[in-house]
Amino acid sequence: MGKLAQATSKYTVYAHFAASGTVEKPDIIGAVFGQTEGLLGKDMDLRELQKTGRVGRIDVDSKTIQGKTGGYIIIPSSLDASETALIAACVETIERVGPCTAKINIERIEDVRASKRQYVIERAKELLAAMYDQGSLELEEITEQIKESVRKAEVVQYKGLAAGPGVTNSDEIIIVEGRADVVNLLRCGIKNSIAMGGTSVPPVISEISKQKEITAFLDGDRGGDLNYKELMSVCDLDFVARAPDGKEVEELTKKELYKALREKIPASSSELFSENKNNKPSRGPPRNTKPPQRRETRTTNTRTPTTNTRPTTTNRPPRPSRESTKKSNIDPRRLEIYKEMLESLTGTRAALFLDELGGVIGKVPVPEMFNALKQIDADSLIIDGEIDQKLANFCAQRGVKYLIGAKLAGRIRFPESTTVLTQENL
Secondary structure: OOOOOHHHOOEEEEEEEEEOOOOOHHHHHHHHHHHHOOOOOHHHOHHHHHHOOOEOOOEEEEEEEOOEEEEEEEEEEOOOHHHHHHHHHHHOOOOEEOOEEEEEEEEEEEEHHHHHHHHHHHHHHHHHHHHHHOOOOOHHHHHHHHHHHHHHHOOEEEOOEEEOOOOOOOOEEEEEOOHHHHHHHHHOOOOOEEEOOOOOOOHHHHHHHHHOEEEEEEOOOHHHHHHHHHHHHHOOOOEEEEOOOOOOHHHOOHHHHHHHHHOOEEOOOOOOOOEOOOOOEOOOOOOOOOOOOOOOOOOOOOOOOOOOOOOOOOOOOOOOOOOOOOHHHOOHHHHHHHHHHHHHHOOOOEEEEEOOOOOEEEEEEHHHHHHHHHHOOOOEEEEOOEEOHHHHHHHHHOOOOEEEEOEEOOOOOOOOOOEEEEOOOO
16 A cells, blocks of 8 residues: 655645544544545545555544543645545544544644745755855955956066066056066056066066156065165166055055056156155155245335334335236246146146146146145146145245146235236236
């Protein structure tokens, strides 16, 4: 006879019975088979269903108390819901068990799959919690790891030196100290770098510097100073960029790295690194030791000091006004250059640094303008923004002769050594 395991059934019928006398388990099972036989036809007979495995082993849980027996009849079924309900209804028609009268009532039909689904849900919650506890990787982290491995694999050997794959094809080359610096630049998407491999510059670097535009990207420590001196002595450098103080190129984040490269300055503009008493490299060109010459023309009249007497206005130098821009003393061609450059900057929020001949020696965003002024000796500064008193004074301190902007930010006392021009009076 085919048997159906409880675990493989879809439904379980629970029928409560109560007999008027004492009966045994075989009496109850025999009544179930005997009194339901033929009620629903041969195909739905319990014996036939058991043979085909569509109804499982019928179990009885009974107790006898004070001469009367009661309990549950349990019938597992793999039939569909409607057929199982028919079987359950047939069981309720049993009226006798053995020699005793009996009453059977279907208490419930349990969907085994529902309990399994609940178990699956609870177990899935436990497994998911365990996954989070183990710290599973996010998609972005997995993607970044893949990209990182690819970038590291992209490091090539160029005449014995570690380099990015773009060195051979690019017209602009970035020289760094070591292989780790090349890897960091690759991680940030820069493929045209090559490593010196130490503080001694290989002949390959000197050869490249004669053929391509070279930017030296130096560490922000003592080693950066040494590399700069070595490179300047044997190479034709075009630009120099440097990591922030105390940091190496291999440690920079993408934002720090790109910021340092944007702030590169011409290698020939001045001595970029110098040593002070503490052997700490400076972050820019040395400032002028002499204060900028003032263009103030004092009167030849001498004034005899008197007690509690204020000087007359005729002996006081004229106070600069908003219109005192000395425009009449400027070469018209220079004014035309300033006008064209200011118009080209409109909307860019950038600042241009010019040399004495009007050539551009640097361009930075306006928020980085003051830091750049500390590093570049410029003859003229043109900004896409307002000129305030702080900027005018700072330009005078740094020896900037011409300051050009879109407009003035309020009333300004113009420095004697700096000519201030705006779009309105160009």
